[in-house]
Amino acid sequence: MSVTVGVVRFPGTNCDLDTLDALAELGARTVLLHSDETSLGSLDAVVIPGGFAHGDYLRTGAIARFSPIMDAVASFASAGGPIVGICNGFQVLTEAGLLPGALRPNAGLSFLCQPQQVVMASVNHVLGHGLSTSEVLHIPINHFEGNYVCDRLTLQRLREKGQVVMRYVGNPNGSLDDIAGICNEMGNVVGLMPHPERATSELLGSTDGCRLLEALLEAAASTRQVIDRRTA
Amino acid sequence: MSRWDVLVEVSPRAEIADPAGTTIERALAALGFAGVGEVRVGKAIRMEVSAADAAEARSVTEQMCDRLLANPVIEDTRIELCAVAQEPIAPEPAAPEPSR
Numbered sequence: 001m002s003v004t005v006g007v008v009r010f011p012g013t014n015c016d017l018d019t020l021d022a023l024a025e026l027g028a029r030t031v032l033l034h035s036d037e038t039s040l041g042s043l044d045a046v047v048i049p050g051g052f053a054h055g056d057y058l059r060t061g062a063i064a065r066f067s068p069i070m071d072a073v074a075s076f077a078s079a080g081g082p083i084v085g086i087c088n089g090f091q092v093l094t095e096a097g098l099l100p101g102a103l104r105p106n107a108g109l110s111f112l113c114q115p116q117q118v119v120m121a122s123v124n125h126v127l128g129h130g131l132s133t134s135e136v137l138h139i140p141i142n143h144f145e146g147n148y149v150c151d152r153l154t155l156q157r158l159r160e161k162g163q164v165v166m167r168y169v170g171n172p173n174g175s176l177d178d179i180a181g182i183c184n185e186m187g188n189v190v191g192l193m194p195h196p197e198r199a200t201s202e203l204l205g206s207t208d209g210c211r212l213l214e215a216l217l218e219a220a221a222s223t224r225q226v227i228d229r230r231t232a
Numbered sequence: 233m234s235r236w237d238v239l240v241e242v243s244p245r246a247e248i249a250d251p252a253g254t255t256i257e258r259a260l261a262a263l264g265f266a267g268v269g270e271v272r273v274g275k276a277i278r279m280e281v282s283a284a285d286a287a288e289a290r291s292v293t294e295q296m297c298d299r300l301l302a303n304p305v306i307e308d309t310r311i312e313l314c315a316v317a318q319e320p321i322a323p324e325p326a327a328p329e330p331s332r
Contacts, residue, residue, distance in 0.1 A: 058300070058301070059303055062300065062303070063300075066300075094305075095303065100305075101305060102303055102305040102306045104244075104248065104249070104306060105251060105252065106251070107249065107251050108251070109251050109252060109255060147249075149248060149249075149305070149306060150305065151305075174249065174251070
């Protein structure tokens with residue numbers, strides 16, 4: 001069953017086309033959504049891709065979160081719709097309050113663009129289908145602000161409720177508890193710094209990104225079934 | 233209404249690591265500036281705000297901080313207000329003295 005995934009483009013987003021291609025290769029119907037749109041239309045999942053939305057001025061994601069489309073994204077999130085924020089998309093989701101915490105400049109003050117190993121910390125979320133906890137994936141990172149921070153209570157809650165999605169192997173950026181990705185309590189909103197859309201072919205050094213994106217498509221299909229059943 | 237020069241200082245919260253501040257602190261020490269500590273790097277946002285009085289100017293600026301200028305998860309803000317001096321009514325330029 002083919003699902004439809006929307007990919008959001010803000011001014012300054014630059015991973016939108018790679019993400020669309022990667023999802024289309026896996027059999028999804030894809031829709032490019034501009035941040036000025038006020039409705040998502042009929043979608044089964046949303047991806048907020050990487051880049052430098054609004055030039056990352058003020059703070060990463062700080063301006064983007066006030067884009068018209070973000071109200072629709074927030075409603076989709078509260079309805080249980082699968083949403084994934086990759087890199088800058090993760091930063092936008094934290095600024096929007098859809099995920100807890102924030103992302104600060106890397107501890108070494110270097111822009112990091114490198115292959116990265118991550119270990120899955122939980123699978124009860126929209127990127128978990130077909131994966132197992134402790135599984136190691138090779139997914140590249142490409143960021144200056146990937147240093148995840150949150151207060152102690154939030155960290156405790158993330159750990160207790162299985163909301164840490166993945167951790168870095170060999171922390172590259174100073175991230176709290178080696179966190180590379182987290183999800184909300186429902187597990188339908190995930191943010192991660194690594195770029196799955198850049199690990200979709202042996203030519204790119206890894207195909208592990210496909211597994212995460214396939215999991216998203218699976219989650220999108222099952223969420224749609226639930227919604228279809230509800231409205232039938 | 234009067235106009236206010238507003239300075240908003242946004243800085244990383246005390247418990248948040250500030251790698252830029254740490255790097256500058258090390259560089260200052262390397263240059264021989266002894267006794268420098270607690271270096272923090274933030275940003276300064278200056279603007280002019282029209283408001284009835286200082287209290288209103290401050291309250292509007294606080295709302296800007298809450299909604300956009302700072303992220304309370306990682307940043308603290310400090311606001312400084314200064315009334316913009318009313319432009320004095322410029323005297324008519326004196327006619328140049330006829331040269332003799």
